[in-house]
Amino acid sequence: MKVELDRVSFAYGGLTVLERFCAQFPSGEVTVLLGPSGCGKTTILNLLAGLLIPREGTLRVGGRSPLEVRVGYIFQDVRLIPWLTVGRNLDLVLPRTIPLTERMQRIQTVLRLMGLEHALGLFPDQLSGGMSRRVGMARAYLFEPDLYLMDESFQGLDPPLKFQLLSNFQQLRSTSPKTTVFVTHDIEEALLLGDEIHLLSPIPARIIHSLRNPVPLKDRIPGNHELARLEGELFSLFRKETIHLGKE
């Protein structure tokens, strides 16, 4: 499903975060919005999730309003219900029309896929940071969304775990490639996951540079020379643009 944002404006009180923002994200691909903290990346995701209403402009996902599409939002802070076990947290997003045995089967399959088969009966506070992020991904996958939204989903994780989770997510997506919008301020993450990368300016956000990732998905591993070159290129651009625009 193609995502289109057409002259979208949004403000928190007097603080304008988006001013006639335009962008298009291709269907079935991972688009990364790369930008400094507070530049409005999460606001774009919240608008696409239907959690915020734009002051003006339109958002379309596959030609429909965001409220009409199923969104698998992988939150930065995961947002698992603390008093429910992992199994019950996941079960909540499955429709009641599915019989219980089938729901349990689906949950166990996705947990196995994420290497979390032992976590079914655990409570969120018994999970490590990496485990709870994986449960967040499993929840989004079980929901069978039309669109994935990922908000700094790997922030604060050590590099091996981050790469493991990126692989987990790619594995989930490989069964049915869905349009994904991923926001981050980490260039390495952007290059490992993104098919298309948009560099955003500080608020009010606008796209200042776009890059098509030339590295095929199977070669996107830490240490890839082409990725390292692109990382350097993006880093200098990111630093120059954000510092330059920040001074304006």
Place this chain on the structure above:
Amino acid sequence: MQSPEGKRSLLPIRILSLLSFLVLWKLGSEWMDSAIILPSPEDTLKETWGLLHASSFYRSLGATLVRGITGFLLSLACGLLVGVLAGKSYVLREFFRPFLTSIQSTPVLAIILLALIWFPTETVPVFVAFLMGFPIITTNVAEGILAVDHRLLEMSRVYRIDRWRRALYVVLPSILPYLVGGASSALGLSWRVVVASEVLSQPLLGIGTGMQEAKLRLETARVFAWTLAALVLSYSTESIFRWIVRRLKRLA
């Protein structure tokens, strides 16, 4: 409160505390030397024993119990409803605030006297228990609603978790500690106000009625015995309430 060493180590302290109280009571009654002013612990025990063998005692206890529970359940139902509304709407919260503050600040005696003018004697204790418990539960539930994690509500909106499951799994567990706290205070208060109302309204049966009759006959030991009955009633209902809450938590 449990000591760091556990409950068992608290038992001797509690026994010592109770014994000291009984010794002080005994010394006080000896010093006063008047069963009308301060009867001895053994006289009170004798009177309580006698009370336990009177069938009217159990009917009085039952009548008070029904009144207290009715008033409490009414305040719980209304407090829950108004508390949810007040928690969800700023306008309603501000609308209800003066009423709730006024009720909480009004002396209980004033409310009982007014209720005596407005209602039949049997209804007065129920009304007073309701009116005293209602603001406590309402305020606590409203606070609980305000404390619900909005991030979990956003998550449930995104994942299209229906309204009932959202209420059951997100909202209710969030407000439960506030509701339990409020209900526990309201329940404790309801026995005090029900007995006070019975003393003044004099329904046919009730702990308060028994107390007032004993007082009129200057049977102070009997007043003490009725007081003991009220204490046991309050303690037992509080324990049952805590047990129900524990069961509910386990079921959830």
